[in-house]
Amino acid sequence: MGFDGMNCPNCGSELPHAVTRAKMIACEYCESTVLLEDDALKTAGTKGVMAEEPSLFVLGRELHYRRESFLPVGQARFSYAQGWWDEFWAVDGGGEGVWVSVDEGEIAVERPYEIDIPLRPDRLKLGATVSLNGETFRVTEADHATCTALRGEFPETLHVGQTYDYWHLSGPMGRLVTLEYADGEFAASEGVWVDPYLIRSENAQA
Amino acid sequence: MTDGFDTNTARLASINCTSCGSPLPALAGHRAKSLICNYCGAVMDRHDEYRLLAQYRDMQRPDGPFAIGMSGDLFGVEHTIVGVVGINATIEGHGYAWTNYQLYSPTHGYSWMTWSDGHLTHSRKTRDLPETGGNFAYKAPLAAAGRMFKMYEEYVARISYLEGELTWVPALGDATRVIEAIDPPYGYAVALGDSETEFEFSTYLDRAETLAAFGVTDEFTRAHTVHAIQPFIPGAFHTALAKAGKVFAPIAAVIALILLAIGGGEKIAEATIADPFAGGSVVFPLDSSHRLVEVGITANVYNSWSWYDMELTNEDTDETIAEFDGGVEYYAGRDSDGAWTEGSQFAAFRFKPPAPGSYRLSVKAGDPKSSTVPLKVEVKRNVMITRYLFMLAGFALLMWISLWWRGARFESRRWGEDEDDDD
Numbered sequence: 036m037g038f039d040g041m042n043c044p045n046c047g048s049e050l051p052h053a054v055t056r057a058k059m060i061a062c063e064y065c066e067s068t069v070l071l072e073d074d075a076l077k078t079a080g081t082k083g084v085m086a087e088e089p090s091l092f093v094l095g096r097e098l099h100y101r102r103e104s105f106l107p108v109g110q111a112r113f114s115y116a117q118g119w120w121d122e123f124w125a126v127d128g129g130g131e132g133v134w135v136s137v138d139e140g141e142i143a144v145e146r147p148y149e150i151d152i153p154l155r156p157d158r159l160k161l162g163a164t165v166s167l168n169g170e171t172f173r174v175t176e177a178d179h180a181t182c183t184a185l186r187g188e189f190p191e192t193l194h195v196g197q198t199y200d201y202w203h204l205s206g207p208m209g210r211l212v213t214l215e216y217a218d219g220e221f222a223a224s225e226g227v228w229v230d231p232y233l234i235r236s237e238n239a240q241a
Numbered sequence: 242m243t244d245g246f247d248t249n250t251a252r253l254a255s256i257n258c259t260s261c262g263s264p265l266p267a268l269a270g271h272r273a274k275s276l277i278c279n280y281c282g283a284v285m286d287r288h289d290e291y292r293l294l295a296q297y298r299d300m301q302r303p304d305g306p307f308a309i310g311m312s313g314d315l316f317g318v319e320h321t322i323v324g325v326v327g328i329n330a331t332i333e334g335h336g337y338a339w340t341n342y343q344l345y346s347p348t349h350g351y352s353w354m355t356w357s358d359g360h361l362t363h364s365r366k367t368r369d370l371p372e373t374g375g376n377f378a379y380k381a382p383l384a385a386a387g388r389m390f391k392m393y394e395e396y397v398a399r400i401s402y403l404e405g406e407l408t409w410v411p412a413l414g415d416a417t418r419v420i421e422a423i424d425p426p427y428g429y430a431v432a433l434g435d436s437e438t439e440f441e442f443s444t445y446l447d448r449a450e451t452l453a454a455f456g457v458t459d460e461f462t463r464a465h466t467v468h469a470i471q472p473f474i475p476g477a478f479h480t481a482l483a484k485a486g487k488v489f490a491p492i493a494a495v496i497a498l499i500l501l502a503i504g505g506g507e508k509i510a511e512a513t514i515a516d517p518f519a520g521g522s523v524v525f526p527l528d529s530s531h532r533l534v535e536v537g538i539t540a541n542v543y544n545s546w547s548w549y550d551m552e553l554t555n556e557d558t559d560e561t562i563a564e565f566d567g568g569v570e571y572y573a574g575r576d577s578d579g580a581w582t583e584g585s586q587f588a589a590f591r592f593k594p595p596a597p598g599s600y601r602l603s604v605k606a607g608d609p610k611s612s613t614v615p616l617k618v619e620v621k622r623n624v625m626i627t628r629y630l631f632m633l634a635g636f637a638l639l640m641w642i643s644l645w646w647r648g649a650r651f652e653s654r655r656w657g658e659d660e661d662d663d664d
Contacts, residue, residue: 089347117288118271139270140350209368228368230442231349232316 038076038188043069045078054108055124055132057188061109068185070192083184083195085112091234092123092137094187099235104128105135105144109187113180124189132190134224136213142234143211143226150223156216159202167223172204172212258283259291266310269323269345269406277324277403277411279309284403286410297413300402303327305340305356306457309405313455315363315446320344320352322455326411327402330419332394333657343407351408354446359464360471361446364430370440371431380656383422383429386442390422390429393469393656398432421469425655428470445470467654475644486640493637497630504625506535511619517547518613520605524556525620527594535624536590536602538569540616546570546584547614550607553592556599563592566607591624 038050038060046065053060061068061082070079092098097106109124120138127133134145151168159165163174182197199217206212211226254267256276260283265276275294276285282297302325312321324343329336339357346352352365369386377395384390400415420431428443445468452459475483514521517540527534540547548568554561570584594600604618 091348139272140346140348141272209370230365230367230369232318232365 038069038071041076043067043078044076045069051188053188054106055126055188055190057109058190059185059192060188061185068193068195079192080194080196082186083112083182085110085184085186090121090137091142091231091236092121092125092135094123096236100144100229100233103144105133107135107187109189110185111182111189111193112184114183115178115180119183124187135229136226140231142229142231143213144229145211145213145224145226148212148223148225150214150221154214154221156200159214165204167204167206167212170206170210172206172210174202175205176203177201256291259285260293260296265405266323267406268310268321269343269351270347272351273323273343273345273406273408275407275410277405277407279404282403284410284412287406294410295412297403300404300413301327302404303338303340303402305342306452306459306461307342307354307356307455311455311457313451315344315354315451315454316444318346318349320346320349320354322354322405324405324407325402326400326404326407328398329401330396330398332396338401340402343405345406353441354451355443357468358466359448359462360466360468361448361451362428362443362468362470363446364428364441364443367429367440367442369442371429377420385422385429385440386427388424388427388429390424390427393421393423393428395420423470423655425470426472443470445472467651469655471655473648473651475647479640479644479647482640483644486637488637490634490637490641493630493634497627497634500625500627500630504623504627506533506621506624508619508621511617513615513617514604515615516613517549517604517606517611517616520603521618522601522603523618523620524599524601525622526599527622528597529622530594530596532622533591533593533624533626535621536592537619537621538567538588538590538604538616539586539619540569540612540614541586542569542571542612542614544572544574545612545614547606547612547616548608549604549611549616551590551605552603554601554603555596556601558598562595562600565590568607568611591626 038053041050042048043050043062043065045067046062048062048064050060050069051063059068059070059079066081068079068082070077092107094107094110097104105125105127107123107125111122113120113122120136123135123137125133125135136143136145159174159177161174161177165172179198179200182193182195185193185195199215202214204212209228211228213224213226215222255264256267258265258278258281260278261281263278263280265278274287276287276291282300283293284295285291286294307322309322312319322342323345326341328341329338339355342354344352344354352363355362355364367386372384377392379392381392382389383392396419398417398419400411400413403411403413418433422429426445430441432439449459510523510525512521512523546568550566552561553563567588567590569586569588571586572584573582
């Protein structure tokens with residue numbers, strides 16, 4: 036069961052059609068985010084104010100990068116010490132969902148990554164080395180992030196105001212692993228950097 | 242390259258230098274880490290309330306056409322110049338200097354535009370790391386970013402000037418070892434710093450288009466050198482001629498050789514005139530008015546010459562068809578350079594008869610100072626001239642080769658293997 040044909044429990048407006056098997060969706064008409072849980076809709080919070088900023092990624096506009104394509108369907112904005120970045124939940128050409136991190140032209144496509152050892156946040160200092168699945172990574176960024184706005188649909192529950200710690204780990208041959216820590220649990224994703232100059236929109240010239 | 246996006250322009254703002262109070266443009270995004278005051282040389286930390294980190298007074302701004310705040314379109318994307326870095330390097334004993342402009346685009350991030358001896362290039366950080374190649378080796382292959390580059394040069398780049406907003410905190414005199422590889426119009430650089438190694442992908446920019454895009458009038462000295470990643474772009478006319486030459490040279494040569502083999506003509510009459518001053522004639526039949534006839538005159542003149550008046554008449558109508566003259570001259574000798582000869586003892590004249598029939602060619606010495614040696618007259622019909630086809634083949638070959646030669650010379654200058662690098 037998805038969001039099709041259902042109405043926002045806050046304002047009663049019809050919820051948008053979900054492109055993916057979304058668990059959460061932002062109502063287009065009110066300030067609410069709506070959570071689908073056990074076939075029931077619940078308001079999850081507010082979606083915040085998403086200030087318009089120039090971006091290669093626009094919800095609903097397919098992008099092509101080399102042999103891959105991405106259709107952004109959800110946009111979450113996070114603030115951190117230096118500024119802000121966007122995380123787009125997108126559907127790739129194979130129908131799989133991916134996270135696309137966009138921070139002033141620094142773009143990474145990230146997919147879930149299984150980590151094989153227990154980690155401790157206090158040991159993930161900037162510059163520290165971490166061995167994951169037989170590969171050595173170095174902590175190149177460590178910061179706190181706060182979700183400030185949501186738009187579209189998402190595969191997991193996100194809350195405006197939610198704060199978590201994150202670390203960027205750089206590995207051999209440009210490998211990127213992102214660790215997130217919230218509520219006592221780590222989540223990891225493996226990223227591939229994307230050259231923004233090679234991204235084409237569906238309407239762009241070849 | 243990317244196009245079709247609405248990128249907007251950087252938001253204009255300014256901030257006062259925390260050292261001298263001068264207003265400074267703040268055009269970059271949040272990832273720019275430092276701001277360097279162009280008035281007092283203060284280096285400020287953008288991520289720590291513009292705290293003063295260092296100060297470099299009396300820096301000499303390097304040459305270049307751009308200034309902070311200028312915006313222009315590159316690859317369909319609006320870029321704004323937010324910083325300037327002057328670089329000095331010594332390469333193979335020669336000193337070089339160039340100017341790097343830090344570019345910012347809200348959608349594409351940070352990149353560089355470099356002004357070097359009148360050339361413009363664009364460079365951006367890449368994560369397409371090299372698949373091959375380690376240490377520098379001249380012209381060794383380096384596979385990266387889906388291309389096969391050739392290693393070009395290795396040098397140490399040293400910062401000589403700083404201004405504006407930059408993505409790192411620099412220090413005047415900071416040095417980076419750089420390995421450059423090329424695949425014109427693209428380049429790939431490995432920059433080996435003290436703490437990290439970065440990789441850059443470069444593209445050669447059209448100078449006129451780029452300066453125009455940034456609203457700069459081109460009043461700068463033209464480039465006198467070939468840039469490492471400058472593409473060889475011959476003129477359209479020369480390119481077209483070379484392409485045509487490549488096709489027509491072998492065709493014309495083959496046809497000329499065939500005609501040479503079969504177009505020597507058929508001898509139909511000959512005569513020997515013992516006394517050229519008394520003269521003589523030869524009569525010959527011609528059955529076609531469409532084919533060339535050749536009259537060959539041979540006289541064994543030696544260090545002398547002979548000149549003849551000739552008249553061609555139609556035997557059937559007694560009409561004079563043509564009157565013409567010509568001769569042979571032949572000289573030989575020896576000087577300090579060795580033996581030499583000049584001229585020929587043979588001369589040929591060709592004509593197309595106006596109609597089939599019987600013709601008479603009369604020949605007589607035309608100058609009283611002419612040699613008295615006997616002459617032999619030989620008439621051939623169905624002669625074909627191959628000279629012009631050979632000339633065409635030669636010209637076509639020349640056009641083809643000249644383009645190749647220009648390209649080879651361009652490459653030689655690119656690699657610094659041409660001593661004459663001034664034109």
